[in-house]
Amino acid sequence: MSASQKYEIDESLPYKAIAIGGSAGSFQVVTKILSSLPTDFELPIMMCLHRLRHVRNGFTEALNIKSTINIEEPTDKEPIKKGKIYLAPANYHLCVELGNTFALSTEELFNNSRPAIDYMIQTAAHNYRHKLIAILLSGANKDGALGMKAASEKGALTVVQDPAECLIDTMPTSALKITKINHTLSVDKIIDLLLYIDQKIKKKK
Amino acid sequence: MQQEIELAQLKKITDIIQKRFDFDFGNYAMSSFKRRIQRVIEIYKYASIDALIDRLNDADHKFFQEFLSEITVNVTEMFRDPTFWRELKESIIPNLLLNDREINIWHAGCSSGEEVFSMAILLTEMNLLGKAKIVASDVDNAILAKAREGKYPIKNMEVNQKNYERYEGSFLLQKYYKEEAGKAIMDKELVKNVEWREHNLVSGGSFAKFDLILCRNVMIYFNQQLQNTVLKTFHESLHKYCYLAVGSKESLIWCEIANKFVVVNNEEKIYKKVKD
Known part of the structure; x- marks a missing residue:
């Protein structure tokens, strides 16, 4: 395999955003990813992690300790910007509106979750289509599977964490069951893929 | 399996409602409005969005009021935040x-x-x-x-009471309601x-x-x-x-x-x- 074919990606590099979903149990994995990114990482990252609904503060701060890039909880209608990392706030669904802005919602729980990963990835896929990279990490419910299906149907690059590596693998296996996923990777490989794409985008500039 | 709703179909819905009921959904946030429409289709068990469009075309005011109740989001708590x-x-x-x-x-x-x-x-x-x-x-x-x-459903009062405690209210929330048949009567x-x-x-x-x-x-x-x-x-x-x-x-x-x-x-x- 030559270096340029290291991963099966769209070589024209259309990517504009990354969406990552996981449960509270993915905390360590997310921390590992966020501590491995360069401070000038090219793509905006939006994350939806299951978290306590009635605890507004603490989670983002805890993730920020190790992250190389400051993580923010977006406000409603905030434009999505390059170089930023966003985390869905407690007790709100985080969605993407056409025109690259966020929209928040207090709609009913979905998959017993608010924020729901499905809502974030579905709306991100609707807005970014093949320009999205959608990543689903480990977790104990099927939230995210419908989102990954929507992403796959829109031509996004889809990645799930290797179930063999997950403490609880319901999340990635649910996605693998209902849709085609481009890559099933260990966390280290997910990081490697993100760095690889980042390098390629930088070279192209 | 649910079908993806197209923007053009949402536009059709907002146009009909504007014309027939003088109500403007045209500037609602699309991501949530689309989900609310999907929800209505599921609640009323319509075969497709076209069935909902047909229904709205000959709906009376009573149906529109029901529709409006399902579209608007009514998730709230006492002392939220x-x-x-x-x-x-x-x-x-x-x-x-x-x-x-x-x-x-x-x-x-x-x-x-x-x-x-x-x-x-x-x-x-x-x-x-x-x-x-x-x-x-x-x-x-x-x-x-x-x-x-x-x-309110009595089961909601648990979250409400927790919020009220964090708010540092003077009493117990129970002071302000009595329980009757699974409901908290304020x-x-x-x-x-x-x-x-x-x-x-x-x-x-x-x-x-x-x-x-x-x-x-x-x-x-x-x-x-x-x-x-x-x-x-x-x-x-x-x-x-x-x-x-x-x-x-x-x-x-x-x-x-x-x-x-x-x-x-x-x-x-x-x-x-x-x-x-």
């Missing part, structure tokens, strides 16, 4: 007392009324309920009727002077002047253009140096007339009107 309510108690209300006049409060988009009861409890515990005049409005008549009734004395009003923020405009407007997690269902319009209504409806509270993850900074307000508490998103 306890630190916000504490800020009202410790800073905003005491500031308004300095004006030495009746305190006029508007709950815009009050839904099933949990925040109205929260406010009434807060004022009661400050011995100020008699000094305040509350208007509570919503676009959906059915939910207003529920709010007026003040009956004490009607709390809201006996509340004016319940059907009002559409999209088209209703300003109808009075207030010292404090609460509109939390309502404008998130509108697009930026409509948020601008609604903010103008609120600006017009506030006395100078009085307050507007929005949801903790909402911001006025993307709005056209944001410069007529200053933020007094950014964590709780409480703004003060500083320019006419």
